[in-house]
Amino acid sequence: MILQTFNRIPFWQKVIAGFVLGTLTGVGLGESAVILKPLGDLFISAIKMLVAPLVFCAIVVSITSLGSQGNLKRLSFKTLAMFMFTGTIASFIGLTVGSLIDMGGNLALATSEVRERDIPGFAQVLLNMIPVNPFASLAEGNVLQIIVFAALIGIAINAVGEKATPLKNVIEAGAEVMFQLTRMVLKLTPIGVFGLMAWVVGEYGLSTLLPLGKFIIAIYIAALIHIIFVYGGLVKFAAGLSPVQFFRKALPAQVVAFSTASSFGTLPASTRSTEAMGVSKRYSAFVLPLGATMNMDGCGGIYPAIAAIFIAQIYGIPLDMTDYMLIAVTATVASVGTAGVPGSAMVMLTVTLGVIGLPLEGIAFIAAIDRIIDMIRTATNVTGDMMTAVVIGKSEGQLDVEQFYSNETPQQQVVS
Numbered sequence: 001m002i003l004q005t006f007n008r009i010p011f012w013q014k015v016i017a018g019f020v021l022g023t024l025t026g027v028g029l030g031e032s033a034v035i036l037k038p039l040g041d042l043f044i045s046a047i048k049m050l051v052a053p054l055v056f057c058a059i060v061v062s063i064t065s066l067g068s069q070g071n072l073k074r075l076s077f078k079t080l081a082m083f084m085f086t087g088t089i090a091s092f093i094g095l096t097v098g099s100l101i102d103m104g105g106n107l108a109l110a111t112s113e114v115r116e117r118d119i120p121g122f123a124q125v126l127l128n129m130i131p132v133n134p135f136a137s138l139a140e141g142n143v144l145q146i147i148v149f150a151a152l153i154g155i156a157i158n159a160v161g162e163k164a165t166p167l168k169n170v171i172e173a174g175a176e177v178m179f180q181l182t183r184m185v186l187k188l189t190p191i192g193v194f195g196l197m198a199w200v201v202g203e204y205g206l207s208t209l210l211p212l213g214k215f216i217i218a219i220y221i222a223a224l225i226h227i228i229f230v231y232g233g234l235v236k237f238a239a240g241l242s243p244v245q246f247f248r249k250a251l252p253a254q255v256v257a258f259s260t261a262s263s264f265g266t267l268p269a270s271t272r273s274t275e276a277m278g279v280s281k282r283y284s285a286f287v288l289p290l291g292a293t294m295n296m297d298g299c300g301g302i303y304p305a306i307a308a309i310f311i312a313q314i315y316g317i318p319l320d321m322t323d324y325m326l327i328a329v330t331a332t333v334a335s336v337g338t339a340g341v342p343g344s345a346m347v348m349l350t351v352t353l354g355v356i357g358l359p360l361e362g363i364a365f366i367a368a369i370d371r372i373i374d375m376i377r378t379a380t381n382v383t384g385d386m387m388t389a390v391v392i393g394k395s396e397g398q399l400d401v402e403q404f405y406s407n408e409t410p411q412q413q414v415v416s
Helices: 002-008 009-069 071-102 122-128 133-141 144-186 187-236 245-258 267-275 281-294 297-314 321-337 345-354 363-366 370-395 410-415
Strands: none
Touching: 002 144, 009 133, 009 144, 009 187, 009 245, 009 267, 009 410, 071 187, 071 281, 071 297, 071 321, 071 370, 133 144, 144 267, 144 281, 187 245, 187 297, 187 370, 187 410, 245 267, 245 370, 267 281, 267 370, 281 370, 297 345, 297 363, 297 370, 345 363
């Protein structure tokens, strides 16, 4: 009877319950809540298990499906254009919010030695996209190389035609198996969210957050403005759909993104959300993994802009209009190389600070609360991926409007 009652609870309510209970447990147990971290680690490990084979199969299947319709080039162009457009807006929102809030105050940084990272140039980034050994890329989970390799396989299958049908069928069957395995792993989400939130709240606590409160608030304000007004506005005016309905169906994936701080880790949940919105499987399988690598409005747009201004303020270094423009351009372009895993935004921040000559030592101070910031950054990134799937999908006939407005939600798909 208890098990049946539990199974009737909507999936998103279970996730939110895990989020709330984890937060309360973290407050109550404090640092002792670290004993619950393995629950979150188990969930993240299970998600990571899915990523490489899921992305490979999904990308190949999506390209073979889209390629047969002759609209792959147009879809790709529109998708990438949307990524760059929202990334540019995100950087300007970050600059505006960061400039309006005096985040530094009388704060003085503690002396800390930070080793400068070796950031590859743009040409090297392009070269690194090509897998020298595709099997090593799959084994190491190098998602950008996996995407490139899978895309080439899909294009080659379309070019070969009928002779490649057996391979195409095998990969399609593999994709279905991975989708089913994904549904199984997703059922662990409430437990994983509980463990992660208990650990995060217990580890950092309110006392650690207070000195950096204004910086954290600025990041959250900019992210919420971007999510509500930019993404919601594009859904409303570009796609002609209801933003309320979009956010209602996006909520489960947003909660997972906020809890795990991993765009790739949220791929299964965001996939279910976009399918509940009526986005075709072939397009969502194309745009979401691509977005998890390239569409980083939170990590590559908002965060470097505000963090650069914050570090300049606490070091007493004035910034002029040229610096602001360099921050905006660097943040937008650098976001293309951001990997969708926790902590990668630090690399993007290093790039931005180096371009405008700010001290890299400031990163050490921000790193103390990076996890708290990473949560809203990731929620922003994932929401942007889902928005792109809906808006571009609507324009290309890859979205079922009736399904979008239906009462079916992602949790009902998981349970079924």
